[in-house]
Amino acid sequence: MSNTQKAAAPARETIALDPRRVAQDFPILKQKIHNGKRLVYLDSGATSQKPFTVIDAMNEYYHVSNANVHRGLHVLAERATEIYECARTRMHFFINAYLPGEIVWTKNATEAMNLVAHGYARKFLKAGDEVIVSRMEHHANLVPWHLLAKDKGVVVKGIELNADGTLRLEELDAFLKGGKVKIVALTHVSNVLGTINPIAEIAKKVHDAGAIFVVDGCQAVPHLPVNVQTLGADFYAFSAHKMLGPTGLGVLWGRMSLLEKMDPFLGGGEMIEEVTISSSTYKEPPGRFEAGTPPIAETAGMTAAVEYLMKTGMANIRAHEKELVSYTLERLKSVKHLKVFGPANPEIRAGVFAFEFEDIHAHDVAQILDGEGVAVRAGHHCAQPLHEWLGSPSTARASAYLYTAKEDIDALVKALETVRKKFA
Amino acid sequence: MQDAHNEEKNLDQLYRDVLFEHYRRPHHKGELAGAEIVTKGNNPVCGDKVTVYGKLDAQGERLEEVGFDGKGCAICIASSSMMTETMRGKTLAEASAASDKFKAMMRNEAAFEVPPEVPDLEALEGVKKFPVRVKCATLAWTTLKNGILAYQAGKTGGETVEACETNTEKE
Ligand SMILES: Cc1ncc(COP(=O)(O)O)c(C=O)c1O
Numbered sequence: 219m220s221n222t223q224k225a226a227a228p229a230r231e232t233i234a235l236d237p238r239r240v241a242q243d244f245p246i247l248k249q250k251i252h253n254g255k256r257l258v259y260l261d262s263g264a265t266s267q268k269p270f271t272v273i274d275a276m277n278e279y280y281h282v283s284n285a286n287v288h289r290g291l292h293v294l295a296e297r298a299t300e301i302y303e304c305a306r307t308r309m310h311f312f313i314n315a316y317l318p319g320e321i322v323w324t325k326n327a328t329e330a331m332n333l334v335a336h337g338y339a340r341k342f343l344k345a346g347d348e349v350i351v352s353r354m355e356h357h358a359n360l361v362p363w364h365l366l367a368k369d370k371g372v373v374v375k376g377i378e379l380n381a382d383g384t385l386r387l388e389e390l391d392a393f394l395k396g397g398k399v400k401i402v403a404l405t406h407v408s409n410v411l412g413t414i415n416p417i418a419e420i421a422k423k424v425h426d427a428g429a430i431f432v433v434d435g436c437q438a439v440p441h442l443p444v445n446v447q448t449l450g451a452d453f454y455a456f457s458a459h460k461m462l463g464p465t466g467l468g469v470l471w472g473r474m475s476l477l478e479k480m481d482p483f484l485g486g487g488e489m490i491e492e493v494t495i496s497s498s499t500y501k502e503p504p505g506r507f508e509a510g511t512p513p514i515a516e517t518a519g520m521t522a523a524v525e526y527l528m529k530t531g532m533a534n535i536r537a538h539e540k541e542l543v544s545y546t547l548e549r550l551k552s553v554k555h556l557k558v559f560g561p562a563n564p565e566i567r568a569g570v571f572a573f574e575f576e577d578i579h580a581h582d583v584a585q586i587l588d589g590e591g592v593a594v595r596a597g598h599h600c601a602q603p604l605h606e607w608l609g610s611p612s613t614a615r616a617s618a619y620l621y622t623a624k625e626d627i628d629a630l631v632k633a634l635e636t637v638r639k640k641f642a
Numbered sequence: 643m644q645d646a647h648n649e650e651k652n653l654d655q656l657y658r659d660v661l662f663e664h665y666r667r668p669h670h671k672g673e674l675a676g677a678e679i680v681t682k683g684n685n686p687v688c689g690d691k692v693t694v695y696g697k698l699d700a701q702g703e704r705l706e707e708v709g710f711d712g713k714g715c716a717i718c719i720a721s722s723s724m725m726t727e728t729m730r731g732k733t734l735a736e737a738s739a740a741s742d743k744f745k746a747m748m749r750n751e752a753a754f755e756v757p758p759e760v761p762d763l764e765a766l767e768g769v770k771k772f773p774v775r776v777k778c779a780t781l782a783w784t785t786l787k788n789g790i791l792a793y794q795a796g797k798t799g800g801e802t803v804e805a806c807e808t809n810t811e812k813e
Contacts, residue, residue: 578716579688579689579690579713579714579715579716579718580688580689580715581688581715581717581775581778582657582715582716582717585653585656585772585775586653586657588653589653596688597687597688597689598689605689610689611688611689611691611713612688612689640657641662641716
């Protein structure tokens with residue numbers, strides 16, 4: 219299976235994906251809204267829709283396999299445990315982790331980032347040590363470090379951006395030269411600008427400086443072939459719900475050598491080896507980090523999601539979205555007074571489009587688009603420092619996925635014209 | 643399932659012509675020099691930001707002039723504009739009560755009544771059907787009330803109170 223991942227290298231020819239056919243697999247996309255309008259779902263950056271195979275897998279879990287994991291000798295307990303552990307193995311193949319045990323199930327990416335901050339950084343960093351983030355981070359990759367800064371006197375510094383929305387890597391070099399950096403924590407793909415950061419290149423710099431590299435992969439794993447071995451980061455976090463899977467489940471991948479050194483985050487059942495009245499010892503990773511009854515049906519859904527993505531081919535999904543990026547940027551140019559943020563080069567951009575009309579508030583834009591059947595998100599998208607840089611407290615954002623067709627982009631452009639007319 | 647047809651009608655109810663009028667040409671917008679009440683309101687979720695001004699009569703009891711400044715969505719700006727119309731000439735107690743009443747109306751906790759002196763207020767009734775937008779409409783009203791409270795507590799001109807709706811809810 220890990221061969222499948224390697225074979226998905228960029229040079230390989232891709233198979234054109236038909237998004238309208240893909241959409242047939244997603245029951246929610248078939249409905250009509252607002253007086254018979256087709257639902258144009260352009261909010262996959264917030265959460266993706268789910269194919270029926272994912273919904274069915276979770277349904278089936280409750281129909282035939284429901285039990286607690288690792289706790290019983292009966293047939294259902296065995297089935298549930300197998301589903302839970304098989305999902306881990308699947309996930310390890312999907313991102314080409316070295317070992318299944320390097321996949322830690324969490325509630326979401328946010329919890330995964332907090333687990334690194336709490337279990338690793340809190341233990342090994344001390345006052346004056348530096349954590350480097352960037353201007354484009356989601357709050358999930360900022361606030362955990364702020365909490366650490368408050369408690370331990372760790373210093374958090376940020377890499378600024380070039381005008382095109384890419385990282386100013388020379389600033390990272392300068393920070394690393396200072397000799398105090400212990401952790402660099404960056405997003406793989408920006409959830410607002412769509413920028414794809416050069417993770418492998420950055421990993422080398424970070425390691426040369428003797429620091430640990432934590433990557434927020436939330437907007438990358440669903441859209442690009444991700445191979446943690448070639449990317450070379452040390453921790454990699456993402457959420458199931460953005461990659462066709464259910465809510466309530468996330469992943470922290472970490473190198474086993476690091477996971478083994480980490481302290482638990484939550485204590486309780488499942489994560490222990492031996493407990494007495496006054497002390498306890500903990501399991502090896504990943505069990506050490508999975509206290510309490512975990513999401514189990516969700517892992518069944520996750521397996522189905524990973525199967526769907528692998529069957530479709532991550533390289534094919536990326537090729538489809540890259541083409542959509544070119545198409546969308548071109549089409550949006552035709553809308554007067556519309557400013558689109560992020561890199562213009564599709565090679566370094568994912569299918570995320572934050573935009574703004576000069577004089578119309580993002581909420582008004584999103585509301586009128588909704589009236590036209592087009593679902594986008596408006597707000598700061600949990601990236602306030604980035605919006606400070608953009609110079610507006612909120613933007614509207616359209617985000618695409620494998621079921622997004624050019625017709626959907628056309629519908630967006632048409633609806634944006636309606637907004638302009640209403641506010642003219 | 644919602645009645646699709648009704649939803650469509652609602653969007654037109656939300657963006658009424660009168661509302662657009664107030665959004666394009668808001669009343670009493672801009673800094674009000676010499677105001678005793680100056681208070682900031684912030685709706686961090688959507689990024690609406692307003693400053694509300696109140697200038698009092700010689701006795702310090704009645705709002706002689708009310709103004710606002712800031713940036714926000716159409717609902718926020720139009721509602722701020724109507725707020726200045728509603729509050730002008732009211733005593734501080736009346737203005738506080740009017741702020742409470744407006745909030746209750748927008749949250750469906752009181753019947754929607756349009757004061758005869760500000761008939762345009764009727765245009766905001768449609769906002770009620772869009773719960774996420776209600777805070778955009780109530781921001782300036784809550785902000786003024788917070789400003790009045792600060793003033794009455796002896797905090798004079800220039801004092802700012804964060805009137806984020808979510809804070810106010812916890813009062
Ligand atoms: C880049 C990025 N990081 C982190 C997150 C947080 O994901 P979750 O809310 O699933 O933990 C998101 C999703 O909103 C995101 O886009």
